[in-house]
Amino acid sequence: MTATTTKTVRRPNARRLSRAARTERNWALIMVAPTILGLLILNVWPFLQTIYASFCNHLGFGYYEFTGLDNYINMFKSADFWKATWNTVYFCILTVPIGVFLALLVAILLNSKVKFKSGFRTVFFLPMVCAPAAVTMVWRWIFNSEYGILNQILGTHINWITNPNVAMISCAIVAIWSAIGYDAVLLLSGLQNISKSYYEAASLDGASKVTQFFHITLPMVSPTLFVVLIMRLMASLKVYDLIYMMVEDTNPALTSVQSLIYLFYRESFVAGNRGYGSAIAVWTVLLIGIVTVVQFIGQKKWVNYDV
Amino acid sequence: MKKLSRLLAVVLAITLLLSMSGCGASDGKTHLTFQIWDVAQRDGMQAICDAYTEQHPDVVIEVQVTSWSEYWTKLEAAAESNTMPDIFWMHTDQILYYSDFGMLADVTDLYDDVDPNFYPEHYSEISLSNASGSNGRLYGVPKDKDNIVLVYNKEMFDAAGVSYPDETWTWDDLTSASQQIYDKTGKYGYMAYCDEQLGYWNFVYQAGGYILNEDGTASGYALPASADAIKFYVGLQQYDWCPTQTYFAETSPGTAFFSEIGAMFFEGNWNLLAELNNYPDMVGKWDIAVLPKCPNPASGDGRATISNGLCYATAARGKNLEVVKDVLRFFGSEEGQRIQGLSGAAIPAYLGLEETWSTVFETFDYMLDVQVCYDQFDYCVQYVNNASRPKWKSTVSDELLKIYSGEVDIEEGLAYMQQVADTASAPK
Numbered sequence: 001m002t003a004t005t006t007k008t009v010r011r012p013n014a015r016r017l018s019r020a021a022r023t024e025r026n027w028a029l030i031m032v033a034p035t036i037l038g039l040l041i042l043n044v045w046p047f048l049q050t051i052y053a054s055f056c057n058h059l060g061f062g063y064y065e066f067t068g069l070d071n072y073i074n075m076f077k078s079a080d081f082w083k084a085t086w087n088t089v090y091f092c093i094l095t096v097p098i099g100v101f102l103a104l105l106v107a108i109l110l111n112s113k114v115k116f117k118s119g120f121r122t123v124f125f126l127p128m129v130c131a132p133a134a135v136t137m138v139w140r141w142i143f144n145s146e147y148g149i150l151n152q153i154l155g156t157h158i159n160w161i162t163n164p165n166v167a168m169i170s171c172a173i174v175a176i177w178s179a180i181g182y183d184a185v186l187l188l189s190g191l192q193n194i195s196k197s198y199y200e201a202a203s204l205d206g207a208s209k210v211t212q213f214f215h216i217t218l219p220m221v222s223p224t225l226f227v228v229l230i231m232r233l234m235a236s237l238k239v240y241d242l243i244y245m246m247v248e249d250t251n252p253a254l255t256s257v258q259s260l261i262y263l264f265y266r267e268s269f270v271a272g273n274r275g276y277g278s279a280i281a282v283w284t285v286l287l288i289g290i291v292t293v294v295q296f297i298g299q300k301k302w303v304n305y306d307v
Numbered sequence: 308m309k310k311l312s313r314l315l316a317v318v319l320a321i322t323l324l325l326s327m328s329g330c331g332a333s334d335g336k337t338h339l340t341f342q343i344w345d346v347a348q349r350d351g352m353q354a355i356c357d358a359y360t361e362q363h364p365d366v367v368i369e370v371q372v373t374s375w376s377e378y379w380t381k382l383e384a385a386a387e388s389n390t391m392p393d394i395f396w397m398h399t400d401q402i403l404y405y406s407d408f409g410m411l412a413d414v415t416d417l418y419d420d421v422d423p424n425f426y427p428e429h430y431s432e433i434s435l436s437n438a439s440g441s442n443g444r445l446y447g448v449p450k451d452k453d454n455i456v457l458v459y460n461k462e463m464f465d466a467a468g469v470s471y472p473d474e475t476w477t478w479d480d481l482t483s484a485s486q487q488i489y490d491k492t493g494k495y496g497y498m499a500y501c502d503e504q505l506g507y508w509n510f511v512y513q514a515g516g517y518i519l520n521e522d523g524t525a526s527g528y529a530l531p532a533s534a535d536a537i538k539f540y541v542g543l544q545q546y547d548w549c550p551t552q553t554y555f556a557e558t559s560p561g562t563a564f565f566s567e568i569g570a571m572f573f574e575g576n577w578n579l580l581a582e583l584n585n586y587p588d589m590v591g592k593w594d595i596a597v598l599p600k601c602p603n604p605a606s607g608d609g610r611a612t613i614s615n616g617l618c619y620a621t622a623a624r625g626k627n628l629e630v631v632k633d634v635l636r637f638f639g640s641e642e643g644q645r646i647q648g649l650s651g652a653a654i655p656a657y658l659g660l661e662e663t664w665s666t667v668f669e670t671f672d673y674m675l676d677v678q679v680c681y682d683q684f685d686y687c688v689q690y691v692n693n694a695s696r697p698k699w700k701s702t703v704s705d706e707l708l709k710i711y712s713g714e715v716d717i718e719e720g721l722a723y724m725q726q727v728a729d730t731a732s733a734p735k
Binding site for chain 1: 380383386387404407408410500501502552553554555556557558697698700701702704705708709711712714
């Protein structure tokens, strides 16, 4: 009954806004217009074009010829494509759980009573400020099998970036190292929102630090943790620049680390097969979509939104 | 508050207008852009432009350098939106793609009023072929020509007591010298890395094989002569004196050579000047020689070196086409080519001017034996290309990498490379 009354009261308001409200609405539209336009022109339109291009053969210089499902058929038959898909998934498996776990660890340490806290925060955030290309160049020197510092310290002779079995792990190390600071800062803000009174009450009741972590910290930080997980997973599924910089096309490990977006780049821009490249891009979008949907379903089981 | 925001808007509008007017030419001159990819040749290109603008004060040419890796992505995007630079370098890899799509201006008739036989009189068949489209018309004015030479470290040869490479050298001398240098000095010998133009292509043609047949319609990867040469070349990495491909993926042979880690590698002569400049401490310690020949070629005399050449091109629908054509006419003239040679940028494609390129090498304390570059033009082989090469190039090189890493057996790999190149190259 109350619902219908509010409706009848609201309707005229919704139709005929007061002058002030209308001006406000117009201003709101004007204010978001640049973003919306940018999104439409720079994201949505190219995305639609990519979908169209994936059904075409690129003849050259933006001329396309419609070929139906050919690109998809060739793609699903291609061993390199499946290898790239697996490489991408493997990269996620290597980077996401370890990366997010380490970021959480760092965030908890930074949230505790340590000396030079702000100094540590700066140091951990530093990789985020550096250009990825510069970061990768430095890591390449660290990993250099002959003259790199890593093999010197370990006294080993591991081909960090040229051994097909090891190269992906090396890439994952750099990815984790680069992302830890950013994720940790996000998690830290989540941790700082937890009221101290929970911990005080828990310690009065005699709960140990470990119990406190699993029963207070983890549930309370889970919304932030979920955001970090989603973002990290998407970024990992789209990995390109890092691998491109680490592994050049003369590297025998290339096919073992080539991610989907790397393959897309080589097909579209090196070989000029933009139609086929677009099919790979569409596949990647689908993959990211599926993974994200699964995560959103899964979050109901472990993310806690009650404060 | 309102006044402030209005003032701000006015200031913004003015700066915007000012920055826009900066783009347009307001001095009544024709402004041209000239896009190149090699920073080492910027001064040489600038010198040619200066010589032209001195005679034509109403033209201004701006030389722009874009790195090789970005050059083609940018140029293709510019071609699609019809905003190509007025003049740009064109590479053999790409000229067929651009010209077949009508992106490049036909410059076959450029010199007709001067001399209808200008091109064949002053440029070699290979130079002209490198600048031609599939229809045989010229879509660029030949710029330079190059070939591949053997670079060697004199000190390591002295230390090992091996005589320097010369024109009598065969593949066997290359391997035995490498072995001796490795045994005596512990340094790497000949560094054979996975590369086509600077690597196995030379060996294939020396052995009497080919990568593509005469008319570019079929490949020859699996021909016995080609296959033997590629097997020999890939097999060099089995020796202790040659680093493996995993090494080269991290350290380029040039870096290894100029760090005095290896004694020999193949280099394109377009890099020599930059290497003299970049490694001043090494000047005098190294020299160049002709490529070793194949001791038992299936046909021919066992000699070959891959020769490529760039050309100057312009867009078919350029706004300043008439002015640009006049500039190109100058770039291809004896004077324009002479300036290029004297600047040391590259060996001029213009016949008879090759040795102007030596001038700049004379300024160093030790003069490289650049004469070998000129001598090698007698038996050079045109850079391998056909219209579909962009489509098969990366598949073939990926397969070769798999051969190097042992993932694929060499016979199988060559058969696959042959099949990929054949399918793409077959006339449609």
